[in-house]
Amino acid sequence: MDFDFAVITDHWRFLASGVGITLLLSVVSGLTSLVAGLVVALLRLYGPRPLRVAVVLYIDSMRAIPVLVVLVWSFFALPILTGLTMPPFVAALVGLTVHLAAYAAEIVRAGVESVRPGQTRAALALGMSRAQIVRRIILPQAIVRMLPAFGSLLSITIKDTAIASVIAVPELMRQSETLAGQSFQPIEVYTFAMLVYFFILFPVTRGVDIFYQRVAHLGRS
Amino acid sequence: MSFDWSVVWQHRDALIAGTATTILLTVATMAIAVPCGIIVAILRLYGWAPVRALATAYVEFFRNLPLILVVFWAFYVPPILTGLGLSPLATGLAALALNVTAYNAETFRAGINSIRRGQVEAAMVLGMNRVQALRRVVVPQAVRRILPVLASTWVSLFKDTSLVSVIAVTELAYVSMQIRAQSFRVLEMLTAMAAIYWLLGYPQAKLVDWIQRRFAITE
């Protein structure tokens, strides 16, 4: 049994572009789902009743439907409904954002609700308005408390980009599949892909842990 | 734009079979991953140093890989290495089990560790030995903390079974997409697929919520 890793070095540009798309998709969908999740969470916490019910339905639905299904639906079915065609990357971005925003919203909600009610009372006693309290007292503490969960969500986001290979987004997983198929060397190619993913994901989770240790005291009331 | 939803009804047998496979995969994976997870957790907590390191490496490795890649790797690589070929279903099951065992091991380890030292000491000063302390004091408390997380992992697993569709395991996602390809009824089939997952998954998610409320720790 001999392993020939030349297949990797010969096609490093092909694979590197895959890594690039993986990172790009991860970062962009991470940001969009963060923003969308924040909006959804605020609607759930402070919005009018019918909106709150709709939001809860959305969040619970995303807990029930697999990412694969959301991605496939976004790429194949959504264009039929809307008449717009989207390139795979955009469809993946839309699908990932819709799916991950639900989780982001839950993290925000849990973070906000975990701040001690005494903090609100103390701020009220000073004469602050509700809006001021949320902005200046609750959110800063809540954001610190949310960090570990968001670190975990970032890790999940990066892993979910690999599923976008199913709708032909040329990220690392897809590029690996193509290369493995053409070269008949799945061991080398997939092992390499495993190592790349590991060395992207491991520092992300560790990094978030370490950062959190440093700032945890800012959220502990 | 005309939609023909009858295609869903026409293929109901295949969809039901696919759903059954999805449920089977979920149950079978957990049946393997819970005992294995306990074993790995115990190795991590109480084994000799090299064993602990190996167990930790296993857990960290599988928690930092996309499951879809593990599925591909499990499908293509072992047959070349060992000459053995498992069926797609068995391969999918193996990949899922390896993945979920790692998560479970972490859940069990964190659950056991979260019990304060003082509890074990209190048990020991009553005269219990280590095993008794574990069995009567630590495990009952750890179970309360572990169960909600396990329930959450279960629901994630249920959704992750869709990933083994990429190696042609005939679970719900694969079957739905096959019907879509054959019938060209894209919107109908994909929406039906989403709806079936929703019908199965939504109650499970609500059940997880109930479990988390029921077992919530108030100290």
Add this chain to the structure above:
Amino acid sequence: MAAGAKIIRYRGVIKRYGGFQALGGVDLDVHAGEVVCLIGPSGSGKSTLLRCTNGLEAIDGGDIEFEGAMLPRDERALRAVRTRMGMVFQSFELFPHLTALENVAEGPRTVLRNDLVEANRRATAMLAKVGLADKASSYPSALSGGQQQRVAIARALAMEPDVMLFDEPTSALDPETIGEVLSVMKKLADEGMTMVVVTHEMTFARRVGDWVAVFDTGRIVEQGPPTQIFDAPTTERTRDFLSHLGWTG
């Protein structure tokens, strides 16, 4: 405010939580410059009355008058009233993401809309007043309980309130640090601050209080100067409570 003027008047104050009556008709006056101490067993309504005073809780019956006007129900008007009352909590409730100085400056900055320079000037002065000028840039997590509570007092004082409300300010403190907080409170009292203090520190109530009200199951069973309450109580309940605490005068 003329000395002797009534800053707060409680008339028949009633507060219910569902079926449970926390306050069953409380009558009490707080005069300018007075230190009024509320004592009594846990759950007797003392803290509830305090929280109703600045509108953190709404009352279900009776009146609360502050500086001659009824306590408003409207949130905006209530906020304006709260800026004239300072409150100190048992659990300190310092904002963990802000330094000591920033905590004290938060009220002036955000509520009084002072500019940063003015707010910091006030904050520095208040921190010096409670003896913690050197801890201005420390975060709450780096301070002891007694220090945190003193910062909390400074935070309330920075708003220049007409009355200070203390809700069991020393109950969560180690015995060694209780003294430093009580000293600050005594200093405030000596300077003429109007104070309403819910406390279990009987020595403080005896020495610093001008008026003591004894609570039991949502009512005031006896009120009067400390000499009366502690040396010659007129009701059985008061005597029971004091003997329960091992009070020997």
